[in-house]
Each structure stands twice: as structure tokens, then as C-alpha cells.
Amino acid sequence: MLGKLIKYDLKGIIRPLSVFYILGVTFSVLARIFNEVQNSIIFQVVGKITTVIATCIIISSLLFCLVQLWARFERGLFKDEAYLTHTLPVKIQTIYASKCIVGLISTVTTMVIALLSLFIGYYSEENLQAVRSSLELTAGIYDTTVVRLLLLVAFVSLLEAVFIMLVGYAGIVLGYRSNKNKNIRSVTIGVGLYLAMQVLTLGIVFVIGLFQPEVMNLIKTVNFGMDPVWAIKLLMYAGIGIYIVYSIGYYILGEKVLEKGVNVD
Amino acid sequence: MNLIECKDLCKEFDGKPVLKNVNLKIESGRIIGLLGKNGAGKTTLIKIINDLLTPTSGEVLIEGKKPGVESKAVISYLPERTYLNPDMTPGQAISFFHDFYSDFDTERAERLLQDMNLDKNQKISKMSKGMREKLQLLLVMSRDARLYVLDEPLGGVDPATRDYILDTILSNFKEGASILISTHLISDIERILDDVIFIDEGEIALSVSADELRVNENESIDEYFRRYYDVRKTDKI
Numbered sequence: 001m002l003g004k005l006i007k008y009d010l011k012g013i014i015r016p017l018s019v020f021y022i023l024g025v026t027f028s029v030l031a032r033i034f035n036e037v038q039n040s041i042i043f044q045v046v047g048k049i050t051t052v053i054a055t056c057i058i059i060s061s062l063l064f065c066l067v068q069l070w071a072r073f074e075r076g077l078f079k080d081e082a083y084l085t086h087t088l089p090v091k092i093q094t095i096y097a098s099k100c101i102v103g104l105i106s107t108v109t110t111m112v113i114a115l116l117s118l119f120i121g122y123y124s125e126e127n128l129q130a131v132r133s134s135l136e137l138t139a140g141i142y143d144t145t146v147v148r149l150l151l152l153v154a155f156v157s158l159l160e161a162v163f164i165m166l167v168g169y170a171g172i173v174l175g176y177r178s179n180k181n182k183n184i185r186s187v188t189i190g191v192g193l194y195l196a197m198q199v200l201t202l203g204i205v206f207v208i209g210l211f212q213p214e215v216m217n218l219i220k221t222v223n224f225g226m227d228p229v230w231a232i233k234l235l236m237y238a239g240i241g242i243y244i245v246y247s248i249g250y251y252i253l254g255e256k257v258l259e260k261g262v263n264v265d
Numbered sequence: 266m267n268l269i270e271c272k273d274l275c276k277e278f279d280g281k282p283v284l285k286n287v288n289l290k291i292e293s294g295r296i297i298g299l300l301g302k303n304g305a306g307k308t309t310l311i312k313i314i315n316d317l318l319t320p321t322s323g324e325v326l327i328e329g330k331k332p333g334v335e336s337k338a339v340i341s342y343l344p345e346r347t348y349l350n351p352d353m354t355p356g357q358a359i360s361f362f363h364d365f366y367s368d369f370d371t372e373r374a375e376r377l378l379q380d381m382n383l384d385k386n387q388k389i390s391k392m393s394k395g396m397r398e399k400l401q402l403l404l405v406m407s408r409d410a411r412l413y414v415l416d417e418p419l420g421g422v423d424p425a426t427r428d429y430i431l432d433t434i435l436s437n438f439k440e441g442a443s444i445l446i447s448t449h450l451i452s453d454i455e456r457i458l459d460d461v462i463f464i465d466e467g468e469i470a471l472s473v474s475a476d477e478l479r480v481n482e483n484e485s486i487d488e489y490f491r492r493y494y495d496v497r498k499t500d501k502i
Contacts, residue, residue, distance in 0.1 A: 001365070004364045004365065008361065008364075012350060012352065015352060080346055080347060080348050081348055081349075081350060082317070082348075083317065083342075083344040083346065083348035084348040084349065086315070086316055086317050087315050087316070087317070087337055087340070087342050088337060088365050089334050089335075089337040089338035089365065089366070090334065090337075090365070091334055179278050179279050180279065260319070261316070261318075261319030262316075262317065262318075262319065263317075263318050263319060264312065264317040264318065
């Protein structure tokens with residue numbers, strides 16, 4: 001049943017997102033074509049405009065992906081479509097897992113399409129060289145390879161996106177426990193949960209700093225390149241661990257609240 | 266074993282009682298009318314049976330078990346609103362039901378789709394309200410369920426279509442199954458009812474066989490219903 005749910009949930013989310021994907025890639029191609037023509041002022045102006053539009057679409061596609069995921073989650077579990085979702089002979093845990101897996105897949109897809117659009121729009125030998133140099137420099141500072149660094153950045157970005165998605169889901173699930181002002185409650189609880197976790201993270205880092213003076217020094221005066229590499233690495237890995245724990249925590253929270261039963265509008 | 270059993274079922278919204286100590290038993294093979302005025306608690310009771318609402322206290326048992334995966338596999342539910350994804354087409358909706366309900370009869374659904382003159386490839390978002398209601402009805406009645414729960418299937422439909430809907434329900438439900446129909450349009454459905462349940466201000470006012478009610482009161486169910494509320498109104502005044 002999970003596979004079937006994922007299939008239908010994916011179909012539902014990819015349809016609106018594909019509009020952004022197509023627009024992003026199209027404007028990136030246009031930007032690339034117009035920017036290639038060097039001897040025409042009109043083409044250069046149009047090239048700049050299409051570059052700005054492409055960049056806006058790429059950024060907004062990431063935001064739109066999250067908003068769509070939340071909207072579909074709310075519609076599927078608490079609005080009109082919930083009348084079908086909750087009457088399917090499927091466990092609520094499976095329905096929730098499907099929503100989360102589809103969220104993960106569509107976030108990765110959106111990130112990949114965004115990177116592809118950026119590559120199409122901005123690729124040139126000089127740009128590639130500049131990115132490579134800065135990556136090699138950063139990788140050298142942190143005593144790692146460029147591939148590892150890229151993988152780490154991709155993983156952290158994905159983790160942050162998944163965390164925000166799950167916070168939103170938890171906000172909606174908790175907001176809909178009430179019978180009044182469900183939307184406002186969902187947003188308020190979601191934002192509150194997100195801020196609470198940020199404060200908690202700072203608290204954890206502060207506690208680490210109490211035992212590691214170099215970490216505390218790093219918090220007080222951030223000076224990348226001068227600070228001890230091990231302290232930055234420690235913070236980075238601690239951050240990853242903390243966000244994995246938060247994400248699992250919010251997943252379980254959402255699941256447990258749903259298990260208690262729903263009150264569909 | 267009873268198909269549905271409600272034990273001291275209560276539901277409150279923000280402290281306001283909507284269902285008050287509902288005790289009810291529904292047997293297999295019956296067509297039951299859940300009758301009452303708007304806001305009497307019919308939809309709330311149906312939503313609890315379908316696991317769409319959590320009771321404040323008491324419980325509902327479907328074939329002896331609490332609402333869950335097993336009960337959902339045997340109940341075919343028609344809500345009073347459109348619950349299909351508007352981006353789907355009727356053809357995709359049929360595939361969806363076929364994927365999730367093992368008792369779904371695709372051939373029957375396609376036959377009903379043709380009978381109702383619905384385009385298999387038209388998007389649901391482009392359909393009229395009446396067409397959407399017909400589509401949902403055909404999906405629900407294409408299942409070989411043990412209980413069909415139909416919430417206001419005649420609401421907002423012209424009299425000619427009401428007859429067509431009732432015929433569709435009667436000619437497509439599985440033998441031995443029960444139908445629970447919630448409505449306030451009693452005169453339209455009373456001819457098909459085996460039992461009636463009156464619900465009034467969240468309480469079961471009457472649960473009786475339709476024939477027994479007609480014989481004992483010497484009037485139609487619709488007339489009894491109107492008289493009942495007239496008396497209630499006078500009592501309140």
C-alpha cells in the first residue's frame with residue numbers, strides 16, 4: 001500500500017512543481033543563449049533580464065516545493081480530500097510515511113533541477129574555474145576533498161529542508177487538534193517549533209563551548225580560516241547529529257499525534 | 266454480531282455536545298434511514314463511524330472492532346462533499362479505487378460511468394457539482410462492501426435525479442449488505458427503508474422498523490417526522 005500511496009502522492013505534487021521546473025530550465029536556456037551574444041546591447045540586456053528571472057524562479061521553486069508539500073499535507077489529511085484519505089484501508093502511519101517520503105523525493109528533485117538550471121544558465125570555463133578554486137581552498141582548510149565537501153553541503157542542505165518540512169507537518173497536525181482557527185494555530189505552532197529548536201541548538205552549542213574553550217571562542221568571534229579546524233568540524237558534525245535527532249523527533253511526534261485520531265473539518 | 270454498535274457515544278466541539286450518549290445497533294442486510302433535521306448530529310455520527318472524527322467518550326464498534334483498517338475495507342462511504350483530487354479524471358479515479366479497494370468492481374464502475382454519460386477523460390475540476398456527485402456515487406456503489414454509508418446522497422439534486430440516484434443505489438449494492446442513508450429528504454427515500462433512526466439534537470429519538478412505524482402511527486414516515494418536529498416546536502414554545 002505504501003508504494004501505491006507514494007505513486008499517487010508523487011503524481012499530485014510533481015504536477016504543480018513541474019511548471020516551475022520547466023520555467024526554470026527554459027529561462028536558464030534563454031539566459032544562456034542571450035548572454036552568449038556579445039556584440040548586441042539588446043541581447044545583453046535581455047540576457048541580464050532572463051538571468052534574473054531564471055534565478056528568481058530557481059529560488060522560488062525551492063520555496064514553492066515546501067509550500068506545496070504543506071498545502072497538500074493539510075488538504076490530504078484534514079480538508080476535503082481527507083474524506084478519501086482516511087477512509088482508505090491503510091494505516092495512518094503508512095499515509096504519514098508516504099507524505100514524508102514524497103516530501104523527501106520532491107525536495108531532492110527540486111534541488112537537482114535547481115542545480116541543473118544554474119549549471120545551464122551560468123556554466124562557463126571561468127565560472128567553473130572560480131567555483132573549483134574556492135571549493136579546493138575550502139576543502140584544503142577543512143582537510144577534506146572537494147567531493148566530500150560537496151556531498152556534505154548537499155546533505156546539510158537536504159537535512160535542513162527536510163527538517164523544515166517536518167516542522168511544518170508537525171505544526172499542521174498539532175494545529176488541527178483544535179476545533180477553531182486551525183490554520184492560524186498550525187502556522188503559529190510550526191514557527192514556534194522551528195524557533196524553539198533553533199534556540200535549543202544554540203543552547204547545545206553553548207554547552208559544548210563550556211567544555212571546549214576553542215568552540216566557545218569560535219561562537220564569540222567567527223573567523224573562518226583562522227579558527228581551529230577541529231572546532232569547526234566538531235560544530236558541523238554536532239549540528240548534523242542534532243538536526244537528524246530533531247527530524248526523527250518531529251516525525252515521531254507527527255505520527256503519534258495522528259495515531260490518536262483525527263478531526264476532519 | 267451487529268454490523269455497527271455505538272456504546273454511550275458522545276462528541277463535543279469546544280464543550281458543546283453534538284452527540285449525547287448515542288446507543289445504537291445496526292444489523293446486516295438492512296436499509297436504514299438516519300433521519301433528522303440539519304445540525305441534528307447525523308454527519309457527526311457518520312464521521313465517527315468512518316474514523317474521520319474521534320469520539321469524546323464512548324465507542325463505535327464495526328463488526329465488533331474499533332474503526333480501523335479492517336472496518337474501512339468493508340465500509341463504502343459517500344460523504345456530502347467532493348473528496349476527489351480535482352486534477353484527476355474519472356478514469357484515474359476508477360484506477361485509484363481499484364488500487365486501494367480489493368472489493369472494487371472496475372467493470373461495474375465503467376458501466377455506470379457510461380450510463381451516467383460521464384467522460385472518462387474529463388478533469389474533475391471541469392465537472393459540474395452534479396457530475397462530481399454522480400462520479401462519487403458510482404465509485405462508492407462499485408464496491409462490494411458490507412456497509413454503504415451515504416451522507417445526504419440526495420442533497421442539492423433535482424427530483425428526477427433523486428430517483429435515478431436511488432435506483433442506482435438499490436440496483437448496485439451487494440446482497441446481504443446494509444445501507445445507512447442520512448437525509449432530511451424523507452419522502453424521497455422512505456419507500457426503500459427497512460429501518461429508521463431519528464436523531465434529534467444529538468440524541469437517538471427513535472430507532473424502529475419502518476413498517477412498524479407506519480402501522481403503529483398510521484401515517485408515512487415523512488408525516489411522522491413533520492409531526493414529531495411540530496410537537497417539539499410547540500413543546501419548546
